Amino acid sequence: MEQKLLIYNTLSRRKEQFEPVNAPNVGMYVCGPTVYGDPHLGHARPAITFDVVFRYLKHLGYKVRYVRNITDVGHLENDADEGDDKIAKKARLEQLEPMEVAQYYTNRYHDAMTALNVLPPSIEPHATGHIIEQQQLVQQIIDNGFAYESNGSVYFDIEKYNGKFHYGRLSGRNLDDVINASRELDGVGEKHNQVDFALWKKAQPSHIMRWSSKWGEGFPGWHCECTAMGQKYLGAHFDIHGGGMDLVFPHHECEIAQAVASQGHDMVKYWMHNNMITINGQKMGKSLGNFITLEQFFTGQHESLTKAYSPMTIRFFILSAHYRGTVDFSNDALMAAEKGLERLLNSISDLKRITPADTCDADTERIVTSLRQKCYDAMNDDFATPQLISHLFEACSVVNRLIDHKGTICGQCLKELTETMHLFTFDLLGLKEDAGSGSNEREEAFGKVVDMVLDLRAKAKAEKDWATSDRIRDELSAAGFEVKDTKDGVSWRLNK
Structure with a gap:
């Protein structure tokens, strides 16, 4: 049966039927990490979320090109246009080359993704490997009249862009008042308006990472890399752009503006955003002192943890909530996830111990014959993994009854039950036994x-x-x- 997939589009603020730009080919771009520190739970959530999207689209028969970038230059402190580059700052503190820092934490990120059973993307481009493409993007925006050079830096002209298009469509912001309020600051600093953002920044003498350009030595603004690499690998119009909800503004809003300013039309059809991880209701972050790395979860070496939690427990914990909902960390929640995962994997293991009968009892037949489509219905409703897991738990109850000899199942239904539970648990949710090979x-x-x-x-x-x-x-x-x-x-x- 053909499956009709609905995706919540942040841009339209509603669920839309998924209709690829160039089916069966699908282009998907997801913002990857800025590699200046150990991967944490906030990195795990988008990686797992879009891993499930990647797996399911491929299962439906689409040929997916999945691009997930590595930010290794241009991301300044506090997501601003001033201050230190996060990787360069780390390099100075540790007396390393910036690329040593980027490579070390890229390797750490890859190790964590492997532990979480996140499939590698089709392409994983680095910002530093695409300086030319970013410079070309900046020049296109200048040529189209939506950017200006100032003292060796290049800024996006928000007021001019907003006069023809609409800056703020993704985040729902109306920036007219902000632009008008900033006019009194004209002539102060390099920007025409305080809301303008950097496309290219002039490198100060102390700045380590720099490249030559027609505007002088400098480095690209953070927002440029995703637009430039998305255009390069997925074309002028592709299907899905994903990332954390914290990227809606300013990063993804700026990406939309850059794409429209450079090519005259939108680049992305569906914008998808996972919600954040919180600890006791607060967003996880270093500045709040509630920051826990994935390695600390895996080893239990953190004061907030009562024990170590396996990578699959973390994955199950994240998938137990809808990707657009907030996930609040607690030891109790992780222990509940651990028990839920154990129940699911035990039931799948117990399937091998069931001896089929000639016929099924009524309850078993009813649940088994409807299970597969119920699971598809959950995935087709904007990847509702909590609902999918609830259907799998219903199947676990069937398995437990059969193990306790409180029901019967025929050979055909046992085969269907086994195949369905394996498909959705292992192939699509990406769960596995933590014990390793063998x-x-x-x-x-x-x-x-x-x-x-x-x-x-x-x-x-x-x-x-x-x-x-x-x-x-x-x-x-x-x-x-x-x-x-x-x-x-x-x-x-x-x-x-």
Whole structure:
């Protein structure tokens, strides 16, 4: 059955049916990290969010070119046009070359993404590798009359642009009052208006990262890189541009203005934004003192953590909320995610232990035959992963009943249940066992050993050797196994 996908478009502020510009080809651009520090939970959320989008679009049969950039120059402190470059500042403090800093933290980011089972993008361009393209973009905007040079820097003329187009469409801001208020500052500093943003900045003598240009030695403004690289790799009009909600203004608003000013029309059809991570209701950030890196989550080495949490627990925690909703961190929430993930993976593992019957009971047949489309419906409704997970938990309840011999399932339905749970859990949500390679083989061997022990117990019971039977049961219980005797046989589960 053909699936109809709805995507919430930040630009239109409504859900829209996904209709690619050039189907079956899909272009998707997502803002990646500024590589000047260890990856944290705020990096994980957009990466996981758009990893799921990437996986699902490919599953639907689209040929997706996924571009996720690396910002290694031009991002100044406080997202402003003044101050230090974040990477250059780190390089000075640690007495390193800026590219040493960028490479080190790029490697750390990649390691974290691998642990979180985030697929690599199709292309991962670096801002420093596209200086020429950014200079060409700046020149196009100047040629079209929407930028001006001032003292070796180039600024985007917001007032002129806003007179013909509308600056503020994405964020919903009306900047007319701001522009008018800034007129009294004309002639003060380099900008015509305080709201104008830098396309190219003149490098001061102390600035480490600099390139030659017709405007003098300098470096590109932060907003240029995504527009220039999006145009280069995805064309003048592509499908999806994603990132965190904190990028709506000014970064993505400036990207829209740059694209329209350079080529005369919008570049992006669907703008998608994930919401932020909070800790006790506050946005996670270094300045607030509530900053936790992914490595600290994985090791438990942070004062706010009561234990270590696996990468898959973090992934499940993030997917348990809709990507447009706020996720509030707490140890209780992470422990709940850990238990939820364990329940899901245990049920999938238990599928191998179910013996099919000739027929299904009514409840099992009803749930199994509707499960796949329910899961698709959730994904088609703007990637509603919490709803998808709830459907998978309903399937877990079916598995538990079957393991406890409280229902029957035919071979065809067992195959359908297994394939559906594997598809949506592993292929589309991107979850996996944290144990690493070979875990399935170890799990299978482990199950055979337990079944052998239970066979010995069954033999002891048949011979009325109650002491041996009870001792096996008690020792399994002490080792963490839950053993149930029913009229239809025996079932077991490992309580982790």
